[in-house]
Amino acid sequence: MFNASQGDSSLVKSVQNFLRNQNRDPASPVFLTHPDGLETVVKRLEQAIDSDIRRNERVTSVEISDNSIVVKGSQEYQSDAVILCIPAFSAAKILHGSCPNTSNLLAGIQYASMAFITFAFNKGDVSEFNGSGFLVGRDEDLLTTACSWTSEKWAHLKNNDTVFLRLSVGRFDDTEALDMEDDTLIEKLKGELATLTGIKANPIATRVTRWPYSFPQYELGHGEKVNAIRQQVASEMPGMFLAGSPFKGIGLSACIRDGIDQARKAKNFLMQR
Ligand SMILES: Cc1cc2nc3c(=O)[nH]c(=O)nc-3n(C[C@H](O)[C@H](O)[C@H](O)COP(=O)(O)OP(=O)(O)OC[C@H]3O[C@@H](n4cnc5c(N)ncnc54)[C@H](O)[C@@H]3O)c2cc1C
Known part of the structure; x- marks a missing residue:
């Protein structure tokens, strides 16, 4: 906002000019939808993921055991890397026992x-x-x-x-x-x-x-909060990544960008193990 306000003596004009000069890609809108309903996107993703997908299973905790991450629900799943894409308050609960500092920071997202x-x-x-x-x-x-x-x-x-x-x-x-x-x-x-x-x-x-x-809610200082959460989780549970709407934006396009970004980080982590 500060940068945007520097161009013109009128704040409104200044912000309008700033937005016009951002050269935002019209193919990358803030909000997306699908004409047949967003469920279609999820179904298509499921088809594209060539792997075992478990539905309707509530994860209750995630812990480190024997140098790997154990995801606990109605069963236990052992993994080298995990990406949690759930609301911040759910992630705070799941990580409460194993990553107390990350959990506290996540609980601060309203x-x-x-x-x-x-x-x-x-x-x-x-x-x-x-x-x-x-x-x-x-x-x-x-x-x-x-x-x-x-x-x-x-x-x-x-x-x-x-x-x-x-x-x-x-x-x-x-x-x-x-x-x-x-x-x-x-x-x-x-x-x-x-x-x-x-x-x-x-x-x-x-x-x-x-x-x-x-x-x-992206309150003042949200960016710093997100950086702190990601640093904290990397130190409390290496191999655990967090993605989705609590972090970099609520629109589907922002969530997808963040998901891809975190998936790349998880891949790099696995390659360096
Ligand atoms: C009403 C509404 C309308 C919207 N409309 C649009 C729109 O038209 N276009 C657009 O671009 N964006 C829209 N958004 C924003 C966008 O849909 C969300 O920001 C986005 O879906 C968030 O994706 P996510 O993967 O972070 O989380 P979510 O889509 O919320 O998915 C999180 C999933 O985690 C599951 N979960 C939670 N806790 C656990 C647990 N303990 N164990 C297992 N699973 C768990 C939840 O059940 C949920 O399925 C809308 C949002 C809302 C609320």
Whole structure:
């Protein structure tokens, strides 16, 4: 932000110029999806991994034994290297006994619970919108934190009859929206949507989807925290690597980049053994 603010006397213009000059690869967007649902990506990955995949097994601890790593669930698995791709609070629990310092640092990554409220409207009831959505600041004093103009954002959801909008609620340290019953939440958000967009029509369908403890919070100093976690785990349990949304970004593209990065580190580790 400091670098971004140096170009122009107007902060907004300066940040806009900075972003324009980043030459971000449009083929590498912040958010990705798949027209047939994200499950398709997981299924394709499973096909590509030529190995034994165990599903639906909760890992309860990971320990060092005889110079190898033992992953404990309903069975025990012995391994030379492990990549944990789970939420920070789960990793903190699993590593509590064997890597106490790493576990403490991981437990310091906070999570926000959130919910999506999806509205479907008749196309005729909604004005054209040129964009993929908008964010709503905390000082607006609304429950809505973001609105995704889903049928504009994802080409496969664009159609001639229906407009889909997805409102997000839930902030770290604020459970007001999450504490509401579905019907109350929908009514409240219909009002907020009217304020934010002018849409006053009744939706033809609504759906509330709740995601407890799903959004890791990248607080000030997060980068240093991540470096410290990775240094600590390398010293407490050589061969253990951590990847996924708690570390380098929440979008799938960031998670995939981090996964590839950590997989390379694991490979190097194995080659040096
Ligand atoms: C509601 C929602 C919508 C999103 N939409 C998008 C989107 O459209 N596009 C986009 O790019 N990003 C999106 N994101 C972000 C993205 O989906 C996540 O950041 C990403 O999936 C995180 O990947 P991950 O591998 O780190 O963890 P996860 O996908 O959370 O996977 C972790 C897995 O570990 C398992 N697990 C946890 N503890 C244990 C244990 N003890 N033993 C065994 N398994 C365990 C969990 O069950 C889970 O399956 C969305 C996120 C949310 C919450």
